[in-house]
Amino acid sequence: MGRATYNPIGTTALVTGASSGLGIGYAHQLAERGADLVLVARRQDRLEGLAVELAEKYGTESTVIPMDLARADAASVLVADLHDRGVTVGTLVNSAGFGTYGNFVDLDPAREMEEVDVNVRTLTALTQALLPDLLKTALENPHSAALVNLASLAAFQPVPHMAVYGASKAYVLSFTEALWYETRRAGLKVTAVCPGSVRTEFRRVAQNEEAAYGGYMEVDDVMKATFAALDRASVPPHVVPGAQNTVYARLTTLAPRRVVLATIGRHSIPGRTN
Template sequence: MASALYNPIGTTALITGASSGLGVGYAHELAQRGADLVLVARRQARLEALAVDLAEKYGTVSTVIPLDLSTADAVPELVSDLRERAITIGTLVNNAGFATFGTVLDSDEEREREQVAVNVHALTALTHAFLPDLVETASLYPHTAALVNLASTAAFQPVPRMAVYGATKAYVLSYTEAVSYETRASGLKVTAICPGPADTEFFEVAQTSGGKKGTPLTVEEVMRSSFAALDRSVTPSVVLVGARNALLARVASIYPRRAVLNAVGRLNTPR
């Protein structure tokens, strides 16, 4: 793709949560742009099927690593494995994440711990581990390196009945903006992608249809917004996917916080 300003050809991209939904979308887009891949998720069979598909379509070499990122040793094991294989990461897509639905009072403590572990701890640890490689790649080969963190429109306000999810995505948004600022002189493209509800397995995993109002975004729409941002000469640190979602996020920042909280709370309360 000669016209693209983000051109990861000849580098390796690591994608977490690569077995479905947006993770598969990022795998296809990056493979099409010439990157080899490290595919990480819990479901090995899906990862292997994806690796075969990418190889047939794009000639991509994919390293499949089945891993549960909610466990304490997951990130150190992954980093050690890639170091042993002498794989240098030029793009990191922290896509893995999930939500639970229900009140904090009724929540399962262990499931909430796992949610924080995946959405926050793993993302932070992976970024810390691979950021030196990303910055070096960006310095040596301009426009080839990126850090993409999946946040959400849930990051812009508290989300009753999805309290932990909203809080974790607020962390991802704030953290990514800070990393973007700190690395701004390196040429590394750093962005937090903030889609609203998308046509993925997200709500099935959360065991709810709450929040899935209107027509969900397609994976293709999220990919277009993501890579349009990466193809800009100055990549924005925050990308809101969809005009309606961008408007709602801006409204949330303008209106009194209590009013926004009450509105979201009513929206997420089962009828």
């Protein structure tokens, strides 16, 4: 496979979920590769701290936009703000997202809808609103533009006790791969990243700290897998970091659904400690 190093130097990359975990990892990698940053999440203090760190370490110019991405109008407000600031986005990383854990019938309905709003609704709206910018950047400067959507290993099968989360990530995987095809001749690098358990705040937010299926990866491992994929001439439609997880993703799509459901269901019983 040929290489065509992803080089966003001189462009602007927008990272959602930049206040924690993988979002911080992406912000560092993109800054190191010479992109200016737009940092989006709710916790403004963390975004501002990161902006200072990126400026000191890489000389990056960051724009901090604190925003609740569960708002119905989040994408349009964000894009209007970017327009007012005269910012053209060349790379979009949709990392904001969260999971909820438990039997669906017992979970807070408002929180479940928030999960759909952040993981699916706003990701879709933001991608559609910024895609023309990404394509324009790719056209002007080949290998400088990318769309990276955070799906999950949970995208490859239903996830009992994380039903909405699994479904939301299946959506992200399907949606992103379809866009990969639609834009494949435009020079835009599109991929869905599908990590297993990564050591971030994710499990604390999901109130499910005991279960890390297959053990934890580090943020750095996910960064290496993502940027190795982006550096390829033909970017894969999805990336599964880690050999063991790659095998798991394959097997789970081949195994009978009842077997998959029983296996995952047994391992994710609320209250069980692995």
